[in-house]
Each structure stands twice: as C-alpha cells, then as structure tokens.
Amino acid sequence: MTEPDLLAAYDALLLDLDGTVYRGGEAVPGAVEAIKASRDRGAGIRYVTNNASRKPGSVAEHLNELGFQASVEEVSTSSQAAAAVLAERLDRGALVLIIGTPALTDEVEALGLTSTRVFSPEVAAVVQGHSPDTGWRDLAEAALAIRNGALWVACNVDATLPTERGLLPGNGSMVTALRAATDVEPVVAGKPARPLMDQAIRSAGARRPLVVGDRLDTDILGATNAELDALLVLTGVATPGQVLEAPAELRPRFLAADLSGLLVPVSEVEIAKQPDWDVQVDDDTLTVTGSGDPLALLRGLCAAWWQAGGGPVTVRAGDDASMAALAELNIG
Known part of the structure; x- marks a missing residue:
C-alpha cells in the first residue's frame, strides 16, 4: 500500500509568504508547482503574511505576477488582524495613530476608526506595521501617544524581512526601538500571536489546517500557540543549527527543503x-x-x-x- 503524502492529512494550507512562497520579487523554486498541485487536490489555500505594508489586493496581484493563482479572499495580512484587534477594543470613530503604509491606514479606517499620524491627547491607540519609510519622527509621535496611555498594537514583531538581497530590518526592529523608548509591551496581532492565524482558519473554513513557514519565532511558534501542526521549510530565515537547538515551543512536526515537501510521503518529512x-x-x-x-x-x-x-x-x-x-x- 502506498504511503500517503503530507498534504493528504490536511484540508488547508496556511502559507507564510516572505521566505516561504517568494523572496521579494522572485518565487521560491518549486513553490508555484507545489501550491498548484495542492489546490488541484482541493486543499484550501490561505496566504498568511505578517507583512502589513501592502493591501490584500496588492499581495494577490504580486502572487499572480509570480505565477501563483491567488484571489484577494485567500490573503490574510497582519494589518487586517491588527485593525480587527483595534475595532474590538475601541469605540467606533476612535482616533488611531498610524505607523506604516497607506495599506494599514485603509484597514483601520475600513472598520470605522479614524486615523492620524500626529500625536494629540485624543489618540486612543497606536498601530505599527512595516514601512520602509518609517523614521524617527514617526516613532517620536507614537512614543508620545503610548506614554500618554494609548493602546499599542503591533502588526508583527519580525526582526528581519527576507528579500532577494538578503535579510533586511523588519517591523520588529522598529517595535524594539519604540519598546525601548516607552517601557511598554505592544499587543501583537500577527504571528506568533493568534489573531492572524485564527482569522486565516476562519476564512478557509478549515478543520485540519497545516501551517507552513520558514521562521521558528513566528510561523512555528504561531502554529504552537494555535495548536496546529507545522511544516518548516529551509528557504528563508531558519537554519539547520537553529532548528536542532530550538526550544520545545519552536519545534515543527515536519521539515523539508521547500514546499515540494507537501507532496512526498509523510515519513520523508516527519521529524x-x-x-x-x-x-x-x-x-x-x-x-x-x-x-x-x-x-x-x-x-x-x-x-x-x-x-x-x-x-x-x-x-x-x-x-x-x-x-x-x-x-x-x-x-x-
């Protein structure tokens, strides 16, 4: 009897993007084929990204340009999760100071909140997402608001961002600076916290989803926090040495070189x-x-x-x- 492949055990894939599906403007080798094969077999596909710098539509467009079949509904971003966290905790119309791109502003305003980029005593919350244009003045306005008692929500705390040029500073690096300036810990919406993962599971209507990613501290820890199995791929941040010495909460169940590991027998990828x-x-x-x-x-x-x-x-x-x-x- 033929041993079933890894995909056969799951009804949906919660796929990280940067370092897993693509690196900057390049698809990870084998990713297009593996995801197409998974989709053809009926697996739900959700692209789950901590990158809050782009709108879901822009993410889907980029994926399609790289050869992936992606709809807006299949994209779950940390900016969406952060906006949802804010909407749950604030009154409609509350003033939110934005650190991030216009995509983050759009998600916040879509849920009935008011955005600003300048501190005033009326600011009820600060939301922080990745933007290559974030500078000292942005962090200074946010620090004033946080020290004044505003709720602080971070879209993610990824220290680095994988690109085709290598690892660059991620949103977590900027969060660290703001944490040092305020002595406050943010509420985290993206991986490894549950809001983003829960949003993707609900969107896919999944009962047995598999988390797939390249980072131990976000993808794998996020799977642990959500009590889900995870496949770690070595196409992004994690190294073999880091995996070997990982603490219990950062240990994946499966390990593969890339997304082609979804389509091989379980015994060939299970640790x-x-x-x-x-x-x-x-x-x-x-x-x-x-x-x-x-x-x-x-x-x-x-x-x-x-x-x-x-x-x-x-x-x-x-x-x-x-x-x-x-x-x-x-x-x-």
Whole structure:
C-alpha cells in the first residue's frame, strides 16, 4: 500500500509568504508547482503574511505576477488582524495613530476608526506595521501617544524581512526601538500571536489546517500557540543549527527543503528516527554515522536531541559520509 503524502492529512494550507512562497520579487523554486498541485487536490489555500505594508489586493496581484493563482479572499495580512484587534477594543470613530503604509491606514479606517499620524491627547491607540519609510519622527509621535496611555498594537514583531538581497530590518526592529523608548509591551496581532492565524482558519473554513513557514519565532511558534501542526521549510530565515537547538515551543512536526515537501510521503518529512542514519547521544554531544540525504540526517538529529531534552549541542561525524552531510547542513 502506498504511503500517503503530507498534504493528504490536511484540508488547508496556511502559507507564510516572505521566505516561504517568494523572496521579494522572485518565487521560491518549486513553490508555484507545489501550491498548484495542492489546490488541484482541493486543499484550501490561505496566504498568511505578517507583512502589513501592502493591501490584500496588492499581495494577490504580486502572487499572480509570480505565477501563483491567488484571489484577494485567500490573503490574510497582519494589518487586517491588527485593525480587527483595534475595532474590538475601541469605540467606533476612535482616533488611531498610524505607523506604516497607506495599506494599514485603509484597514483601520475600513472598520470605522479614524486615523492620524500626529500625536494629540485624543489618540486612543497606536498601530505599527512595516514601512520602509518609517523614521524617527514617526516613532517620536507614537512614543508620545503610548506614554500618554494609548493602546499599542503591533502588526508583527519580525526582526528581519527576507528579500532577494538578503535579510533586511523588519517591523520588529522598529517595535524594539519604540519598546525601548516607552517601557511598554505592544499587543501583537500577527504571528506568533493568534489573531492572524485564527482569522486565516476562519476564512478557509478549515478543520485540519497545516501551517507552513520558514521562521521558528513566528510561523512555528504561531502554529504552537494555535495548536496546529507545522511544516518548516529551509528557504528563508531558519537554519539547520537553529532548528536542532530550538526550544520545545519552536519545534515543527515536519521539515523539508521547500514546499515540494507537501507532496512526498509523510515519513520523508516527519521529524523522527531515520533508517539511514545512526545518532548516538552522550550528554551534550551527538555522534552520527551512516549515509544518505543530509535533510534526513537533520530530522534524525532533531528527533534524537529533542527526545533527550534539547538545547545547545555538539555534533560529531563518525565517518566521511556523515562529515560531508554535516558540512552541507553547516552543523558541527
């Protein structure tokens, strides 16, 4: 009997964008084909992004330009989630100070709130999303409002933003600056908090969704917080070494090189003991022997080390094949 592939166990995919589906203006290799195959088999598709700088329609348009089939309804953004959080907590018409792009302003105003970019005592809340144009003056206005008691909602706290040029400062870097200036913690709407994930699940009408992403601290932690399974892909931020040493709440159930992992047998992507690799645990050291796929080795290392408790670890090769595989993973 043929083993079912990973997709067969789930009715919807909650897909991260930056670093998972695309990097800036380029589709991640294999992503278009994997998502099309998933859609053709009836899986619900939701593009779930912490990037609050663009409207859902613009995100869908960009996806279509890259070869993905995407409708506006399939896009869930952290700006939508942040606006919903504000609407739940504020009176209609309340004044909200915006740090971010016009796309964030549109989402806030669409829910009956009033926007401004200048502090006044009437400001009831500050909402902060990514914009490449955010500067000191924007943060200064927000700091005044927050210190005056305004609710502070951050669309996300991603420290970096994957692009085709490499990792650039993300909204979380700006949030850190504002946190330092106010000694206040924001309410977070995007991943890893639940509002954005819950919004995407409701939109898809999903009962068994699978979270797919490239970041441990947002995608995988978001899945943990929402009590969902997750597939980590190594096309963006997370590195093999970080995965191996991840604490319990940042550990995915599945691991693949890219989105093609959705269409292979579960045993080929699930983090578990591997038949081609032997991993011995001795205190804080792992010794490896065997041969085969380096990613299979990583899954085996994670399974052995996480069962032992996890944390910082030294990995040693017991033969030439394992030495080569560890070098490819940049571990040891």
